[in-house]
Amino acid sequence: MQTILTAQQMRLADEHTISQRSISSLTLMEEASRAFVNAFLACEADKKVSIHVFAGQGNNGGDGLAIARLLQAEGYPGLQVSIAAFTGRQSADFSVNLARLKEAGIEPVWITVPGRVPDSSAVVIDALFGSGLNRPLDENYNRLAAQINHMGARVYAVDVPSGLASERPFPGEYNGVRALRTFTFQRPKRSFFLPESAAAQQAFEVLDIGLDERFIESQHSDMVLLEPEDMRSLLRPRKPFSHKGTYGHALLVAGSPATMGAALLAAKGCLNAGAGLTTLAIPASGLTALNTALPEVMALPEAEMANAAGLARFSVLAAGPGLGTDESAAAKVNLLLTTGRPLLLDADALNILADRQWLDRLPCGSVLTPHMKEFDRLFGPATDWNERLENALGQATARKITIVLKNQYTFVVPPGGRAFVNPTGDPAMAQGGMGDVLTGILAALLAQGYAADDACKIGCYIHGAAGMRLASQQFVVSASAVAAEIPAVLKHCLLN
Numbered sequence: 090m091q092t093i094l095t096a097q098q099m100r101l102a103d104e105h106t107i108s109q110r111s112i113s114s115l116t117l118m119e120e121a122s123r124a125f126v127n128a129f130l131a132c133e134a135d136k137k138v139s140i141h142v143f144a145g146q147g148n149n150g151g152d153g154l155a156i157a158r159l160l161q162a163e164g165y166p167g168l169q170v171s172i173a174a175f176t177g178r179q180s181a182d183f184s185v186n187l188a189r190l191k192e193a194g195i196e197p198v199w200i201t202v203p204g205r206v207p208d209s210s211a212v213v214i215d216a217l218f219g220s221g222l223n224r225p226l227d228e229n230y231n232r233l234a235a236q237i238n239h240m241g242a243r244v245y246a247v248d249v250p251s252g253l254a255s256e257r258p259f260p261g262e263y264n265g266v267r268a269l270r271t272f273t274f275q276r277p278k279r280s281f282f283l284p285e286s287a288a289a290q291q292a293f294e295v296l297d298i299g300l301d302e303r304f305i306e307s308q309h310s311d312m313v314l315l316e317p318e319d320m321r322s323l324l325r326p327r328k329p330f331s332h333k334g335t336y337g338h339a340l341l342v343a344g345s346p347a348t349m350g351a352a353l354l355a356a357k358g359c360l361n362a363g364a365g366l367t368t369l370a371i372p373a374s375g376l377t378a379l380n381t382a383l384p385e386v387m388a389l390p391e392a393e394m395a396n397a398a399g400l401a402r403f404s405v406l407a408a409g410p411g412l413g414t415d416e417s418a419a420a421k422v423n424l425l426l427t428t429g430r431p432l433l434l435d436a437d438a439l440n441i442l443a444d445r446q447w448l449d450r451l452p453c454g455s456v457l458t459p460h461m462k463e464f465d466r467l468f469g470p471a472t473d474w475n476e477r478l479e480n481a482l483g484q485a486t487a488r489k490i491t492i493v494l495k496n497q498y499t500f501v502v503p504p505g506g507r508a509f510v511n512p513t514g515d516p517a518m519a520q521g522g523m524g525d526v527l528t529g530i531l532a533a534l535l536a537q538g539y540a541a542d543d544a545c546k547i548g549c550y551i552h553g554a555a556g557m558r559l560a561s562q563q564f565v566v567s568a569s570a571v572a573a574e575i576p577a578v579l580k581h582c583l584l585n
C-alpha cells in the first residue's frame with residue numbers, strides 16, 4: 090500500500106530527504122528533472138521534435154528549466170522556453186536553474202503581459218505550477234493555459250497539470266492546462282483519483298525521485314493506494330483436505346423477470362471467486378436460465394425468502410443485482426434486515442434502503458457497493474467527488490460499515506477514516522453488469538471468511554485486474570468475460 094500525501098506532506102518529505110541524504114534542494118530538483126527526462130525520452134524518441142517548455146517561477150518552473158537544459162544535452166535541438174511571470178517571486182532553485190539555462194545557451198522568452206504565444210511546437214512541457222498551486226488560476230494564467238491547450242501539441246505536465254489542485258480540485262469548470270500525460274514525482278497526487286482530474290490529464294505516470302519512503306509511509310493520510318503486493322499478503326491459498334464446506338455458502342437475493350441476467354452475472358462472479366456453495370434467490374421464472382447457464386449454482390425456493398431463521402445456514406447474505414424496487418423486492422430486503430446480520434447490498438437493494446429510509450436499520454459490519462448515483466441517493470447529494478468521498482469516510486466510520494464507492498478508481502472505505510484506492514480497471518469495463526459481477530465476487534470472499542475491508546480490497550482489485558487482462562486484447566470486455574477471468578487472476582495474484 091502507498092500512502093497518498095498532501096502537498097504540505099510532500100514538501101516535508103522533500104525537506105526530510107534533503108537533510109537525511111545531506112543533499113541540496115537543487116540536487117533533488119536535478120534528480121527529479123532527470124527522472125522526468127528519462128520518462129519523456131521513452132515517449133518522444135524522435136529528437137527532431139519541436140518542444141516548447143512553459144515554466145513558472147516557483148520550483149515547478151525550476152524543474153521546467155532544468156528539464157529544458159537536460160533535453161538540449163540529450164540532443165533535442167528544437168527547444169523553446171517561455172517563462173510566465175505575470176505575478177510572483179522566483180524561488181531560489183528557479184533562479185539557479187535560470188542561470189544554468191542561460192549558461193547552456195538557451196535564452197528564455199519572458200511572458201509578463203497576456204499576448205499570443207507561438208503555437209507551432211509539436212510538444213509542450215507544462216511546468217507553470219505544480220504542487221504549490223494554492224488558488225485557482227487568475228485571468229492571465231487562465232488565458233495562457235487556453236492558448237497552450239489550443240496549440241494541439243502533445244502536452245506533458247511536470248508533477249501536476251498547471252491548474253489542477255493536487256489534493257482536491259477547485260470548484261467549477263477546469264480552466265488549466267490539459268495534459269496528455271503527467272509525470273508525477275514519487276506519489277500520485279490525491280486529486281488524480283477524483284474523476285474531475287480527467288479534464289486535466291489523460292494519464293499519469295509516477296517517477297521515483299528517491300524521497301524517503303519510511304518518512305512518507307509514517308505520514309497520516311485519508312487515502313491509501315492498493316498495490317499488487319497487497320493481494321499477495323491478503324489472499325489465502327486453498328487449504329489441503331478442504332472441501333466445499335470450507336469456503337462458505339453465499340446467498341444472493343437478486344433478479345426480477347426483466348433483469349434476471351444481473352442475478353446470473355452476480356452468481357457467476359461468486360462461483361468464480363471461490364465460494365464453496367452459491368445459492369441464488371430469484372423469481373421462479375429465472376430457474377430454467379439459471380440451470381442452463383450456471384449448473385453449479387443452486388436456487389432458493391421463493392417461499393423460503395419469508396423466513397429469517399431459514400437464512401442462518403448461509404455464511405453471507407447479499408442482495409441487489411437486478412432485484413427491482415417493488416413491494417416483493419422490498420419485502421426480501423426487509424427480511425434480510427430483520428436477521429440483524431451484516432449484509433452485502435448493491436444496486437436495487439441500495440435504492441430500496443434509500444426510498445424506504447431504512448439506512449439506519451443497516452447492521453454494523455455491512456458492505457454497501459454504490460456507484461455515484463446510488464451513493465448520492467443514500468447519503469445525500471454532493472457538489473463534487475471530494476465532498477462525496479469525505480461523506481463516505483464519515484458515514485463508514487459513523488455507521489461501522491464498509492462503503493465501496495465505485496468508479497474508475499473505486500474507493501474502498503471501511504470505518505476508520507481511510508479510503509483505499511483500487512488502481513485496477515480499464516475503460517473497456519464501462520458496460521452494464523460489471524457491478525453485478527463485483528457483488529458476486531465480494532459475496533464469495535466474505536463467504537470464505539475474509540474480513541469486510543479485506544474482501545472489498547481483494548474483490549475490487551481482482552475485478553479490475555480481470556478487466557485489464559482482457560482489455561489488453563479487446564476493445565471492450567463483457568461482464569461475463571470478467572467473471573470467467575477471475576480464477577486465473579486469483580491464481581496470478583497468489584503466485585506473483
Ligand SMILES: NC(=O)C1=CN([C@@H]2O[C@H](COP(=O)(O)OP(=O)(O)OC[C@H]3O[C@@H](n4cnc5c(N)ncnc54)[C@H](OP(=O)(O)O)[C@@H]3O)[C@@H](O)[C@H]2O)[C@@H](O)CC1
Pocket residue numbers: 100103104114117118119121122145146147148149150152176177180217218219220221222223224225226227230247248249274
Ligand atoms: N521542494 C523540492 O525540493 C522539490 C520540488 N519539486 C517541484 O516543486 C514543485 C512545487 O514547487 P513550489 O512549492 O515552489 O510551487 P509551484 O507549484 O512551483 O508554485 C509556485 C508558487 O506559485 C504561487 N501560486 C500558487 N497558486 C497560484 C496561482 N493560482 N496563481 C499565481 N501564483 C500562484 C504560490 O506562491 P504564493 O503566491 O502563494 O506565495 C506557489 O508557491 C513540485 O510540484 C515539483 O515540481 C521537485 O523539483 C522535487 C524537489
Ligand SMILES: Nc1ncnc2c1ncn2[C@@H]1O[C@H](COP(=O)(O)OP(=O)(O)O)[C@@H](O)[C@H]1O
Pocket residue numbers: 436459460495496497498499513514515516517518519520521522523524525526527552553
Ligand atoms: N472506466 C472504468 N475503469 C475501471 N473500472 C470501471 C470503469 N467503468 C466501470 N468500471 C467498474 O465496473 C463496475 C460498474 O459498476 P456498476 O455501475 O454498479 O455497474 P452495473 O450497474 O452495470 O452492474 C464498477 O466496479 C467499476 O469500478
